[in-house]
Amino acid sequence: MIGGLLGCINVFLAMNSYSLQISFHLHFLFDALRAGIFEEIFFRMFLFALCLHITQSTCLNHTQVILSYFIMVLPHVLLHNSFSIDMMSVAILSLLFGLPFALMSRKINLLTAIGAHSFVDFIRFIMLGI
Incomplete structure (x- = not known):
């Protein structure tokens, strides 16, 4: 559900720069999975894991948690x-896309974040061709 909602938001935001070109190609699915997984x-x-290694702890304090989210979100955005x-x-992109994926990855599991991310990309590929 989160991936679908974020995918629709992504298409809506991109419509200022791109026109709708709805089409389906099988490579869209593989491209979305490749991007989501990687x-x-x-x-x-x-x-x-790098944040945990640097702090040499699996239990981060509040400041370290916030910094780890910045480290997980900003390079991707x-x-x-x-x-x-x-x-x-x-x-905006950090709050709408990066933070939800980082929260999913950390609070639920990595597979959920991969699925949601892949679904967002898949929707964008189908709706916009990009």
Whole structure:
């Protein structure tokens, strides 16, 4: 459900720059899975594991938790928003997309974050062709 909601929001936000080109190609599914799996493993699991390694603890204090979320969210958002570093766009994308995936990964499990992320990308590919 979260992936579907975020996918619709993603398409709505992108409609300012792209027109709807609804189509289905099987490679959209594989591209979405590839992006979801790689990005969630690298940007969430690996970077969170790096945070735990740096702090040498599995129990983070409040400040460390907030910093770990920044570390898990900002590089991913900057990668997807590399064409312009508008702070408002970075903040909105971080709150709408990066933070929910990081929370899913940390609070539920990595597979849930991978599924939601892949679904968001799949919806974007089908609706916009990008």
